[in-house]
Amino acid sequence: MLQTHPFTRSSFWLKVVAGVALVAAADALFFFHPVGATVGAFALTWALVVAIVRPGLLKDPRALSAMAGAAGLAVVLIDRPGVLAWLLFGLMLSLAVLSARVRKGEPAWRWLQRLIVQSAVAFAGPALDMIRLSRRRSRRPGVSPVAVLKVLIVPLIGGAVFLGLFASANPLIAGALDSVRVPAPGFDGVQRALWWSVALVTVGATLRPRWRRKLIDLPSLRGSGVPGVGAASVTLSLIVFNAVFALQNGLDIAFLWSGAPLPGDIGLSDYAHKGAWTLMATALLAGVFVLVALRPGSETARKPLVRALVIVWVGQTLLLVASSIYRTADYIESYALTRFRIAALIWMAMVAIGLLLICWRLIRDKDGHWLIDANVRLVLVVLVIVSVVDLGAVAAWWNVRHAREVGGRGVELDLGYLRTLGAPALVSLVELEQTAPDPGLRDRAAAVRAEIHAQVRAEQADWRSWTWRDARRLDRVDRLAAGRPLARPTPGPREWDGRLRPPPPPPAIAPVVVSAPVAYEVAPLTSPPGV
Structure with a gap:
């Protein structure tokens, strides 16, 4: 410190x-x-x-x-x-x-x-x-802890060595040392010591932060472009890249966005579900190319034709990102919404904004620090929003309202996934239980809801695990149940998605084996000799 x-x-x-x-x-x-x-x-x-x-x-x-x-x-x-x-x-x-x-x-x-x-x-x-x-105290009258340690270190270590040698040669000394028992720290004590050490370091870093004046400067992202790559090569590359991107975007506009029938045996769902992440990788590569090959202030970046081609290419790349978002949305409609897929959509939107920032940097002749600072602010804002918004609750809300069982356009509701979400799915499960038209679905939803409900109530009963958001969830459940009491699920063991486990089959009865009659050969009667 x-x-x-x-x-x-x-x-x-x-x-x-x-x-x-x-x-x-x-x-x-x-x-x-x-x-x-x-x-x-x-x-x-x-x-x-x-x-x-x-x-x-x-x-x-x-x-x-x-x-x-x-x-x-x-x-x-x-x-x-x-x-x-x-x-x-x-x-x-x-x-x-x-x-x-x-x-x-x-x-x-x-x-x-x-x-x-x-x-x-x-x-x-x-x-x-x-x-x-200790150094500061050594300048004042008195004894320094370091000086005391220097005085005591040799006597303590030397005395311990000689005492150990005498104990090996003298049974009286060995017995006396054996009678001195120092309690060994238990496993809990070791864990608590490690906990205190880490906590002290973490807290101390904010109470007395470390400081360093000499820092490494960021390598310049201005000046000439990639060595050996001239303006003609960059211009020709941008023309080729624009043509290739135009082919992909043209196909997406013709079939993905318009919904026109695809040739051959290719279905629209197959076309839409493939390549979302590949297109995102393509967009990132496009951004890296603009970032490295077209540095602000370079001769290539100052050419009007190159700047126009870059703007057109970034526009086409943004259309690729939009197609990726469309494919992911179509995938969600076919396979339900999850927290990971929400995060994927957020990531795609961030890539699009990053591409716009790269293009703006080139147009306005900004330096590398400006681009990094802008992206850091973007990331921090998105992370703060994600930390506030419960993505699990959003996924549960969407899946319940778009499930096929309740008349939506989505797929069959995956109650097993809602069970893995835990508390974020509680309110949506209660609403499903009260509105589902199918009695079997209501019973399954009630079974999953009852398990999560009991778990949340148990956690809220402990003041250490109490949370404000779960308290609001329980209040919402109580308000929903006030007008329409929640039903008790049918007793019995359940599967992960709330389905009742079928009863075990009755034990098989061993068949009675009747053995076939044994035929015995009877010898013919013969008269005794002499008769």
């Missing part, structure tokens, strides 16, 4: 006490306990403690904005704890504690280096602080 300014006794020990208190609170809340809204409450407390022990942060507008973002993410953690929201909270808190020493206008590339340095050096922070503290 090293800073550029000298130690001040009050501030240093205040941070030590605050760090130990935070770690003790984390131990009481999370060590071998379920997590819930307590994660958000701890995050809020952590941010408040940082603001108290480092009051200078509140004077910097950037640090204040980052602290506000950390507080907002802590509220998200109270509502819906998750790994993504927790990582974003840690990022915002780290940006806040570093902002006071970073000049305005620092690009994202240098920020990334500072965050990496802070994370790496944080593990050695407590040792560095103790060394510096």
Whole structure:
């Protein structure tokens, strides 16, 4: 925990006490306990403690904005704890504690280096602080801990060596040493020690962040293009690429978007379901080509024909991305919606925006830092939105309303997948149970809902695993059940998708084997001799 300014006794020990208190609170809340809204409450407390022990942060507008973002993410953690929201909270808190020493206008590339340095050096922070503290005390009257250690290290190690040698030669000494039993730490004690160590390092990184002035500059993305690739080659490449892309886009417009019949035995579903990720890879390659071969300021990038071809090519690439989104949407309609497919659609939209940013950089002659900063802001905004929105609840809502069993255009409802979603699918399952026309589907939905409902109620009964969002879910279920009570599912063992398991077949009765009669050969009677 090293800073550029000298130690001040009050501030240093205040941070030590605050760090130990935070770690003790984390131990009481999370060590071998379920997590819930307590994660958000701890995050809020952590941010408040940082603001108290480092009051200078509140004077910097950037640090204040980052602290506000950390507080907002802590509220998200109270509502819906998750790994993504927790990582974003840690990022915002780290940006806040570093902002006071970073000049305005620092690009994202240098920020990334500072965050990496802070994370790496944080593990050695407590040792560095103790060394510096001992050096500072050595300049004052008194005994330095390092000096005491230097005096004692040789006697302690040497005495232990000689005592061990004498114990091997003298049974009296060996017996006395054997009678001294030091209790060995149990497995729980080792785990708790590791927990405290990691927690102290993590908390200490925000109370006393590491600092490094020398950073690696980003390699220039301006100037000449790829060595050996001239303007003629780039121009011809763009003409060829535009022609190839026009072929693919023309086919998509003719058959995918218009719905015209395909030639031969190829069905529209087969055409639509193939190639979504291949098209996305093609779009990414197009972006990389523009990024590398057409650097702003180069001779090639200044040619009007090249710039026009790039704009047309990026437009065609955006049409490819739109076709990929259309194919994925058609795939969802045929195979239901999942969290992964929602994330895929979000990724495709981000690729499209990234292509627009690359094109804008070329047109407006922006540098590489501008492009990286713009993409980092885009990623952060998307991640924050994803951490707030429950993608599982969105998938359950869509699947229930578009299922074939309820008159929708989707496929048969996969109750097994809704079961894997857990709490996010609870409200949708209740609505399905109350509106499904098929009694068998209602019974299956009731069985899956009852299991999830009981699990959520059990988690909400524990104050450590209680969450605000699940509390709202249970309130919503209670309101739905007030007008139409929920039915009890038919008792019996169930399959993963809520179907009743068929009863086991009766034990087979061994057939009675009747043996065939045995024929015995009877010898003919003969008269005794002499008769």
